[in-house]
Amino acid sequence: MAEPEQVDVVVVGLGVGGEEVAGRLAEAGLSVVGIERNLVGGECPYWGCIPSKMMIRAANALAEARRVDGLAGTAQVRPDWAPVAKRIREEATDTWNDRVAVERFTGRGGRFVRGSGRLEGPGRVRVGDQFFQARYGVVLGTGTRPAVPPIDGLAGTPYWTNREAIEVEELPESLLVLGGGAIGLELSQVFARFGVRVTVVEAMDRVLAVEEPEASEVAAAALRADGVEIHTGVRAERVDHDGERFTLRGAGGVEFTGERLLVVTGRRAHLDELGLDTVGVDASQRYLPVDDRMQVTDGLWAVGDVTGEGAFTHVAMYQAAIVIADLLDRARHARAGADPSGTASVVGGAMGAASALSASGSSGSAGTVPRADYRALPRVTFTDPEVGAVGLTEEQARARGINVQVGFSKLADSTRGWIHRVGDEGFIKVVADADQGVLIGATSVGPAGGEVLSGLVVAVHGAVPVSQLRHMIYAYPTFHRAIEAALGNLH
Numbered sequence: 001m002a003e004p005e006q007v008d009v010v011v012v013g014l015g016v017g018g019e020e021v022a023g024r025l026a027e028a029g030l031s032v033v034g035i036e037r038n039l040v041g042g043e044c045p046y047w048g049c050i051p052s053k054m055m056i057r058a059a060n061a062l063a064e065a066r067r068v069d070g071l072a073g074t075a076q077v078r079p080d081w082a083p084v085a086k087r088i089r090e091e092a093t094d095t096w097n098d099r100v101a102v103e104r105f106t107g108r109g110g111r112f113v114r115g116s117g118r119l120e121g122p123g124r125v126r127v128g129d130q131f132f133q134a135r136y137g138v139v140l141g142t143g144t145r146p147a148v149p150p151i152d153g154l155a156g157t158p159y160w161t162n163r164e165a166i167e168v169e170e171l172p173e174s175l176l177v178l179g180g181g182a183i184g185l186e187l188s189q190v191f192a193r194f195g196v197r198v199t200v201v202e203a204m205d206r207v208l209a210v211e212e213p214e215a216s217e218v219a220a221a222a223l224r225a226d227g228v229e230i231h232t233g234v235r236a237e238r239v240d241h242d243g244e245r246f247t248l249r250g251a252g253g254v255e256f257t258g259e260r261l262l263v264v265t266g267r268r269a270h271l272d273e274l275g276l277d278t279v280g281v282d283a284s285q286r287y288l289p290v291d292d293r294m295q296v297t298d299g300l301w302a303v304g305d306v307t308g309e310g311a312f313t314h315v316a317m318y319q320a321a322i323v324i325a326d327l328l329d330r331a332r333h334a335r336a337g338a339d340p341s342g343t344a345s346v347v348g349g350a351m352g353a354a355s356a357l358s359a360s361g362s363s364g365s366a367g368t369v370p371r372a373d374y375r376a377l378p379r380v381t382f383t384d385p386e387v388g389a390v391g392l393t394e395e396q397a398r399a400r401g402i403n404v405q406v407g408f409s410k411l412a413d414s415t416r417g418w419i420h421r422v423g424d425e426g427f428i429k430v431v432a433d434a435d436q437g438v439l440i441g442a443t444s445v446g447p448a449g450g451e452v453l454s455g456l457v458v459a460v461h462g463a464v465p466v467s468q469l470r471h472m473i474y475a476y477p478t479f480h481r482a483i484e485a486a487l488g489n490l491h
């Protein structure tokens, strides 16, 4: 067998997390091979965050225009999907072409290989007929794919995942959505606002089941107001497609039909494809467990959705910063050992990047490696109203045996909510650890729920005493003044 080619780092999967790690390390002067089998950039720019938020921006513009009546005269709205599809095709995804992203990576000094990477022992990765040995480490940023449930009949049908929903050029007349989580609700509201008859079918007893129950209620009411039919507590048992329409049958004999079926029931890492057995890691796990420096095992790091720490772009970026610092630290030590004079040129480059890392806001400083801390992990569902949340829900906090206090205030009861009138649905809910006197979780639902969330994230992240939060000044009349009201009724 041919000897592997020696490089510093191999990154398998150039999605959000992998591209950041590979690009920054290459920029720092390390020899980095980046392997991607599909599109450099991954799910977020081509089928996830960016195009879905473009769709939401357009759908929200329609909704705002429909709110003109009663506030500012009259407005006639005629939705047209064509400009949305065009913007996604031309501005967001370059017709699902990653030429620019590949050039961005190679421009930073990385070496790009298109193909599927697979481990073949510690530090060794094979991709097609190329074989690499990494001096400092291998990073897996291989993400997830849609988890499609084993429902009778479903596998043979032309159902959609998020990919087909994002790529759609002409909207169907009706859409069944299996799954009432964040992605399901965001896309349902978009399509409904463009005139599609949408039916959401969810197995749990409420939509957005991971968030506070009050958030589920507001989100469900908002979608229903947009004409979305929502059926919760329905376990899908069978799917049929007669060439034109889907029929979805649920337990108890319920039946729904639609021209298209969108399956958004979660996502799954495919660890069995990565050769993990060759490095002694169990590939039958759901995700790749990592320590607080994102190490799976010595010389192997993971970043992003594959770690199961939160399927968000901001988690992938946060973890990437840690991996970069850790690998630069390892490279610096190894090079210093090999070159005691400390004049190896790459060390300067690497340290430059490490300094840049700390300057760009990472909690680490040059030469020290920050540790992952997910206590204040924010998440936003970009429905209208937006559902933002951080830390623990009330139920999660109680399940941990924490002495919980809860505060709640409705946006409509705030001056800004009252002024806003139509579209002012929402609330602030804060969850405090009464013994510690700090917030450990919060939810912010409203027209700018995701933006208002930022203050609450700082409060949870910094463990700011509740007494201090109560005695700060909140600008009048903002939506975020509802935080002060919620803190005022903590009990």
Ligand SMILES: Cc1cc2nc3c(=O)[nH]c(=O)nc-3n(C[C@H](O)[C@H](O)[C@H](O)COP(=O)(O)OP(=O)(O)OC[C@H]3O[C@@H](n4cnc5c(N)ncnc54)[C@H](O)[C@@H]3O)c2cc1C
Pocket: 012, 013, 014, 015, 016, 017, 018, 035, 036, 037, 038, 039, 040, 041, 042, 043, 044, 047, 048, 049, 050, 052, 053, 115, 116, 117, 118, 141, 142, 143, 144, 162, 183, 273, 274, 303, 304, 305, 306, 310, 311, 312, 313, 314, 315, 316, 382
């Ligand atoms: C519809 C939708 C909307 C979303 N909206 C948001 C949002 O608003 N905000 C947010 O924070 N997050 C959002 N997300 C989630 C976000 O897209 C993911 O968290 C993010 O893409 C994760 O990045 P990643 O680097 O872990 O993996 P990915 O982006 O999934 O990239 C992994 C890459 O690895 C490649 N790969 C896999 N195996 C191999 C292999 N063996 N060899 C070579 N390459 C391989 C894949 O082809 C892929 O390109 C959304 C997701 C979806 C589906």
